[in-house]
Amino acid sequence: MKRAIIITIFLVGLGVFSYPIISNILSTTAHQSAIKEYEQTVEKMDKKEIEEEKKQADEHNKKLENSEMDFVDPFSEEGFEGNKAAGNKSYYDALNVGKTIGNIEIPKIGTNLPIYHGTGEDVLSRGVGHMENSSLPTGEKGTHSVLTAHRGLPSAKLFRNLDELKKGDQFYVDVLDEKYAYEVYDVEIVLPHETQWLQTEDNEEYMTLLTCEPYMLNTHRMLVKGKRVPYEETKAEETEVVTDPFNYWYLAAGVGLLFIVILFWWMKRRKRKNKHKVESE
Numbered sequence: 310m311k312r313a314i315i316i317t318i319f320l321v322g323l324g325v326f327s328y329p330i331i332s333n334i335l336s337t338t339a340h341q342s343a344i345k346e347y348e349q350t351v352e353k354m355d356k357k358e359i360e361e362e363k364k365q366a367d368e369h370n371k372k373l374e375n376s377e378m379d380f381v382d383p384f385s386e387e388g389f390e391g392n393k394a395a396g397n398k399s400y401y402d403a404l405n406v407g408k409t410i411g412n413i414e415i416p417k418i419g420t421n422l423p424i425y426h427g428t429g430e431d432v433l434s435r436g437v438g439h440m441e442n443s444s445l446p447t448g449e450k451g452t453h454s455v456l457t458a459h460r461g462l463p464s465a466k467l468f469r470n471l472d473e474l475k476k477g478d479q480f481y482v483d484v485l486d487e488k489y490a491y492e493v494y495d496v497e498i499v500l501p502h503e504t505q506w507l508q509t510e511d512n513e514e515y516m517t518l519l520t521c522e523p524y525m526l527n528t529h530r531m532l533v534k535g536k537r538v539p540y541e542e543t544k545a546e547e548t549e550v551v552t553d554p555f556n557y558w559y560l561a562a563g564v565g566l567l568f569i570v571i572l573f574w575w576m577k578r579r580k581r582k583n584k585h586k587v588e589s590e
Contacts (some may be wrong), residue, residue, distance in 0.1 A: 332463060332464035332465070333464065333465060333466065335464070336464050336465035336466075337465075339435070340421070340422055340423055340436060340465075341421070343407075343408070343409055343412075343423040343435075343436070344409075344412045344421065344423050346407045346408070346409075347406060347407035347408075347409050347411065347412065347423065348483075349407070350406050350407035351406060351407070351485055351486060354406070354485075359485050359486055362403065362404055362405075362406060362485060363447060363485065365399065365402060365403035365404070366403045366404050366445040366446075366447045367447055367449065368399065368403070369399060369400050369403045369444075369445050370444045370445060370447060370449065370451075370452055372399075373442065373443075373444060373509075374451070374509075380440070380442055380443075380504040380507055381504075382501040382502065382504075382530070383428035383433070383438065383440060383457050383519070384457075384501070384521055384527065384530075385501060397441065400426065400441055400445075401426050401427075403445055404426075404445055404484060404485070405426065406485065408425070409423045409424055409425055409436075410424040410425065410426060410439055410445070410446070410484060411423075411424050411446070411482055411483045411484035411485070412424055412482070412483050413437055413456060413480060413481070413482050413483075413518075414480060414481045414482075414483070415471075415474070415480040415481075416479070416480070416481075417473060417474055417478045417480075418470040418471065418473050418474070419470075420466075420467075420468075420470075422436045422437045422458065422467065423435075423436045423437065424436065424437045424438075424439055424456060424482070425437065425438055425439065426438075426439055426441070427439065427441055428440055428441065428457055433457070433458060433459055434459075434462065436458065436467070437456050437457065437458040437467070437468075438456070438457050438458065439454065439455070439456055439457075440454075440455040440456075440457060440507075440519075443455040443507060444509065446482050446484050446489060446516065447484075448487055448489055448514070448537075449514065450511065450512055450513060450514050451509055451510070451511045451512070451513070451514070452509060452514050452515070453507060453508065453509040453510075453514075453515040453516070453517065454515070454516045454517070455507060455516075455517045455519055456482075456516065456517070456518050456519070457518070457519040457520065458518075458520055459520065459521070460520045460521045460522070460524050460525075460527070461524065467520075468518065468520040469524065471518060471520050471531060471533055472496075472522070472524075472531060474493050474496065474518075474533050475493065475496070476493055476494060476495065476496070477492065477493065478492070478493045479491065479492050479493070479535075479538070480493070480518070480535060481540070482516065488540055489516075489537060489540065490537065490538050490539065490540040490541070491516045491535030491536060491537050491538065492535060492536055492537075492538045493533055493534065493535050494534055494535065494536050495532075495534040496531070496532065496533050496534070497531075497532045497534070498522055498529050498530070498531055498532075499529060499530050499532060500529060500530070501529070501530055503530075506532055506534070513536060513537075514536070514537040515534065515535065515536055515537070516534075516535045516537070517532050517533065517534050517535070518532070518533040518535070519531070519532055519533075
């Protein structure tokens with residue numbers, strides 16, 4: 310009975326220890342699969358189809374210029390419905406390719422994630438959400454796109470290390486056949502209701518990355534503000550994100566090896582006890 314309890318405790322502990330590793334492997338694989346599916350879909354599109362998608366995105370952005378929107382913190386209970394404009398079907402139709410808008414690469418923190426429409430919990434549990442009432446990334450001036458993700462989930466890292474970004478760091482967004490580069494010019498910590506930072510400027514193109522702060526407490530919001538800069542292929546290649554889910558397999562293999570060693574020790578110990586028992590008889 311005592312032995313069974315020890316084994317049970319060990320297996321439970323092993324499961325708890327292994328869960329973040331295994332779940333991160335699965336999440337990373339799912340993210341890369343979504344990005345790959347998007348890229349393959351775009352490759353099959355002709356120039357006319359791509360231009361039509363861009364046109365719809367431009368129309369969405371122009372609607373924002375002529376309307377007053379109330380922005381609600383995406384991490385609040387009312388966040389999803391509050392940010393979703395009534396009858397805004399055109400938003401979800403724009404840049405809707407392969408189920409995602411595109412993907413964001415943040416070389417500084419080794420992040421490459423798919424971007425989805427909206428900020429509902431179903432979206433934020435899978436990747437990065439685009440705030441509905443902000444501009445879609447089109448490469449046009451006078452726009453301000455807001456991308457948001459959890460600071461981290463037990464099953465995925467997402468924006469967990471976003472606080473490592475500093476002024477001058479760059480991140481990249483792939484949309485259709487375009488790759489946009491943004492350079493961080495400011496990092497701010499604000500209260501959830503402070504949304505004045507979302508305003509656009511006529512001659513600028515901004516993108517803000519939004520997540521919770523501090524990690525696990527989530528009382529404030531971290532804003533990593535980026536301004537669009539010319540995309541330099543050489544610089545991007547030097548800092549290219551290498552997202553290899555198999556890196557996690559090394560950790561998983563370590564856990565498995567530990568399990569085998571302990572199991573081997575237990576079997577050897579049991580064999581020795583049985584041997585002593587036979588000799589004593």
